[in-house]
Amino acid sequence: MEKKSHVQVVIPVVTAIISLIFIGTGLVSYGFWDQQPTPGFFPIIIAVVLLAASILCIVQLLRSGDDKPVKYTKAELMVILGGGAVIVGTYLIGLVASCLLFIIAWLRIVERAPWKAVIVIEVVMAAIILGVFVTWLQVRFPVGLLGEMFL
Numbered sequence: 001m002e003k004k005s006h007v008q009v010v011i012p013v014v015t016a017i018i019s020l021i022f023i024g025t026g027l028v029s030y031g032f033w034d035q036q037p038t039p040g041f042f043p044i045i046i047a048v049v050l051l052a053a054s055i056l057c058i059v060q061l062l063r064s065g066d067d068k069p070v071k072y073t074k075a076e077l078m079v080i081l082g083g084g085a086v087i088v089g090t091y092l093i094g095l096v097a098s099c100l101l102f103i104i105a106w107l108r109i110v111e112r113a114p115w116k117a118v119i120v121i122e123v124v125m126a127a128i129i130l131g132v133f134v135t136w137l138q139v140r141f142p143v144g145l146l147g148e149m150f151l
Contacts, residue, residue: 022047
């Protein structure tokens with residue numbers, strides 16, 4: 001009996017591993033709850049959701065038995081490219097700046113949104129990120145090489 005190769009499973013396996021790393025790092029380095037949410041609270045929740053989604057995706061792919069070659073559409077490749085750009089940007093300019101630049105680029109280039117809508121969405125997202133996550137939940141976002149030079 002020939003064992004089938006499931007190339008599609010690679011991405012959810014990688015995301016599951018990444019989520020486990022974030023869960024472990026969050027619990028060990030930042031904590032989860034100490035009379036109130038600690039800086040690791042939200043990243044751990046997101047990592048648990050990512051782990052659950054990854055496991056469900058793996059199970060679904062293994063049950064499907066589909067051996068067709070993987071073909072990505074232009075839109076799917078744009079999402080992958082955008083994710084890669086956010087990761088690289090995080091190391092250079094920090095996570096918050098990288099995500100906010102991603103939102104601008106996505107809305108203008110992919111969605112072709114007018115500048116007025118882009119600015120309104122950007123201001124709302126910046127307020128949510130800085131107000132909720134940085135101020136209230138005290139999430140320590142990576143600041144990147146540029147941020148390290150100024151801190």
